Amino acid sequence: MIDVLVIGSGGAGLVAALSAKGSTASVAVAGKSYPTRSQTSMAQGGINAALGNADSDSVEAHIADTLKAAQGLSDEKAVQSLCVEGIDAVEWLDRIGLPFSRSAEGRIAQRRLGGASAQRACYAQDYTGLKILHTLYDQCMREGIVFYNERFLLNLITEEDEKGGLCIGGANMLNIKTGEVEKLEAKTVIVATGGYSRIYHRHSTNAVGSSGDGIAAAVRAGARLSDMEFIQFHPTALKNSSILISESARGAGGYLLNAGFERFTDELAPRDVVARAILEEIEKGGEVYLDIRHLGEEFIDEELPQERKLAKLYEGVDPVCDLMSTGRTVWAGTHCWSWSYLGARQATMRQNMPRLLVCIVKMKCSWSMTEILLMG
Ligand SMILES: Cc1cc2nc3c(=O)[nH]c(=O)nc-3n(C[C@H](O)[C@H](O)[C@H](O)COP(=O)(O)OP(=O)(O)OC[C@H]3O[C@@H](n4cnc5c(N)ncnc54)[C@H](O)[C@@H]3O)c2cc1C
Numbered sequence: 001m002i003d004v005l006v007i008g009s010g011g012a013g014l015v016a017a018l019s020a021k022g023s024t025a026s027v028a029v030a031g032k033s034y035p036t037r038s039q040t041s042m043a044q045g046g047i048n049a050a051l052g053n054a055d056s057d058s059v060e061a062h063i064a065d066t067l068k069a070a071q072g073l074s075d076e077k078a079v080q081s082l083c084v085e086g087i088d089a090v091e092w093l094d095r096i097g098l099p100f101s102r103s104a105e106g107r108i109a110q111r112r113l114g115g116a117s118a119q120r121a122c123y124a125q126d127y128t129g130l131k132i133l134h135t136l137y138d139q140c141m142r143e144g145i146v147f148y149n150e151r152f153l154l155n156l157i158t159e160e161d162e163k164g165g166l167c168i169g170g171a172n173m174l175n176i177k178t179g180e181v182e183k184l185e186a187k188t189v190i191v192a193t194g195g196y197s198r199i200y201h202r203h204s205t206n207a208v209g210s211s212g213d214g215i216a217a218a219v220r221a222g223a224r225l226s227d228m229e230f231i232q233f234h235p236t237a238l239k240n241s242s243i244l245i246s247e248s249a250r251g252a253g254g255y256l257l258n259a260g261f262e263r264f265t266d267e268l269a270p271r272d273v274v275a276r277a278i279l280e281e282i283e284k285g286g287e288v289y290l291d292i293r294h295l296g297e298e299f300i301d302e303e304l305p306q307e308r309k310l311a312k313l314y315e316g317v318d319p320v321c322d323l324m325s326t327g328r329t330v331w332a333g334t335h336c337w338s339w340s341y342l343g344a345r346q347a348t349m350r351q352n353m354p355r356l357l358v359c360i361v362k363m364k365c366s367w368s369m370t371e372i373l374l375m376g
Contacts, residue, residue, distance in 0.1 A: 002028045002146075005186035007153050007171060008214060010038035011129070013192035014136035020190070021143045030148035030173055030184060032209055035137045036130070039194050039207040043129025044246035044306060045113055046121030049086035053103060054110040054119035059083050061117055069115040069270040090122050098135045100124050101303075111303075113247045115270035126248055126306040148184070150176040153214050156189060156221035166222060191218050197231055205237050205244040235274040236290050239325040241314040245307050247271075249292050249319075252303055257323065259286030278326065289323035296320075 004020040006013045009031035021027045031038070050062040062083040067074055094100060094108060101109040101123055110119045124131040140147070151173035161167040170185035193214020197204045204210070219225060236245045236256075250256070250267040256274070258264045258281045265277035278288045292300060297320045300308050304319075311319050 002026055002170075002184065002186040004028075004188045004190065005030065005171060005184055006190045006192055007031065008038075008192035008194060009033070009035035009147070009149070010192065010194050011040040011043075011132055011136065012194070013038075013190070014133070014140055016190045016192055017145050018136065018139055018143065020188075021140075021145055026146075027143075028146040028148060028184070028186075029140070030151040030153070030171070032150065032152045032176065033207075034149050035140075035147070036133050037207070037209075038133060039210050041130040041133050042205070042207060042244070043132070044126040044244070045248040045251070046111065046123030046128050047086070047090060048113065048116060048120045049090040049122055050083065050118070050120060051087060051090065051108060051110060051122065052118075053107040055112075057118035057120055059087070062086070062120065065115055065117050093132065093135065096135055096139055098124065099131055111248060111251045112268060113251045114268050114274065116268075121248070121251070123248065125302070126246055126304050148173065148182075151182065152176055153191075153193065153217050154181065155217050156191075157183070157185070158221055168221065171217075191215075191223075193217075200231075202242060205234060205242055232271060233275045235271055235278050236326045238311065238315050243310050243314050245290055245311065245324060245326070246304075249290060249304055249307055250274075252292070252295055252299070254290055254292040254295065256326075257289045257291050259284075259288075261289075288326050290319075290326050291323050292319050293321060293323075 003025035004017070004027045006017045006020070006027065006029045009029050013029055013031065014035060017027050017029045029035070048062065050057045050059050052058070063079055066079045066083060067076065070079070090108065103109045108122045111121050111123060112119045113121045154172045154174050156168050157170045157172060158166050159169040168186075168189045170183060171189060173182050173184055174180075175182055191214055195206065195210045196212025196215055197206045198208060198211040215225065234244060236247070236249070237243060238245060247268075254267065255263050256265060256267050256278065264281060265274055267274065269277075281288050292304070295304075300320055308319055311317050311322075311324050315324065317324055
């Protein structure tokens with residue numbers, strides 16, 4: 001029997017596995033994809049933490065920005081722990097080898113993303129998520145954590161505990177390669193299966209695996225969900241492919257232009273504000289474009305290489321010399337963010353079943369501070 005079974009091998013799952021391993025437990029991770037193919041690999045822009053490397057910044061300013069962007073909907077205690085602990089989390093990632101982009105002085109580089117009053121996002125070019133996954137996966141290999149890849153969670157096994165109540169005893173997984181159903185028995189199960197915004201089908205920037213079936217399995221086993229309505233609409237996805245062009249493009253100085261090629265909004269306002277401004281332009285019958293041409297080829301290739309590659313590959317436009325059309329996909333950039341991104345709570349599973357833990361990554365501030373909620 002496995003001590004700790006983590007289901008899901010994205011940022012949340014791998015951090016949970018490493019944390020559990022630290023306590024010398026036997027740990028296994030099962031996921032329907034390979035770890036480096038998880039949704040986390042697509043995160044581009046960065047992780048907010050008030051290091052103050054590029055600007056004067058403070059935890060208090062980070063908290064204030066987050067509360068303001070959340071417009072009163074956030075859990076203040078959670079925002080506070082996110083902003084305080086985010087600094088340690090980024091430093092931990094740095095220590096275990098995440099190749100952060102660096103300033104001329106060798107410190108972790110930081111850039112400004114929407115809703116932030118300082119240059120606060122720590123990043124690794126625009127491959128932040130992929131590099132995080134590679135780093136965490138390396139650490140998991142080093143720790144001897146066992147991986148069951150291409151295993152689809154069918155259901156959590158419920159059994160009677162000593163007091164006659166229900167508890168979780170493992171999971172039944174479909175081996176996608178062989179078609180066989182495998183039973184993985186475990187003393188503790190951590191569900192870290194990510195978000196569910198693929199329910200918006202092609203109008204989503206998320207990985208195809210973000211379809212919510214892990215959450216559904218937890219519900220069937222007795223978990224309770226909350227805050228399911230917190231789905232985020234990202235302002236800038238490429239028009240035809242719905243592929244995200246990260247906020248880092250606007251953070252670096254990119255403009256949003258309307259059909260008359262005029263700027264019409266503060267590009268670094270919180271996402272809901274920018275998304276609404278774009279929608280208004282579209283409803284007037286216009287197109288909306290993202291313009292980063294003035295940043296220059298050298299800068300784009302150094303700081304935003306993935307975004308250039310994606311625009312060329314999927315839309316046939318080269319942002320070094322072309323405008324990128326983001327019109328009509330404004331509502332397509334749907335994300336299923338972890339609960340604290342805008343200080344809002346989202347899709348937190350709460351349940352009262354012993355031995356089932358639910359794991360979510362506190363994004364934007366800390367990928368390493370996997371929050372493991374033990375309810376009951
Ligand atoms: C294009 C894009 C850019 C982004 N940029 C940023 C950014 O700059 N900064 C930031 O903080 N956030 C960003 N995000 C959000 C961020 O990527 C996610 O919030 C985060 O990666 C979620 O991590 P996770 O480990 O919870 O989920 P995931 O990475 O989705 O991992 C879930 C895991 O569970 C597995 N799984 C799911 N269902 C099952 C099942 N039924 N059975 C078995 N396994 C299953 C999956 O295969 C996967 O391994 C971005 C998102 C997108 C789409």
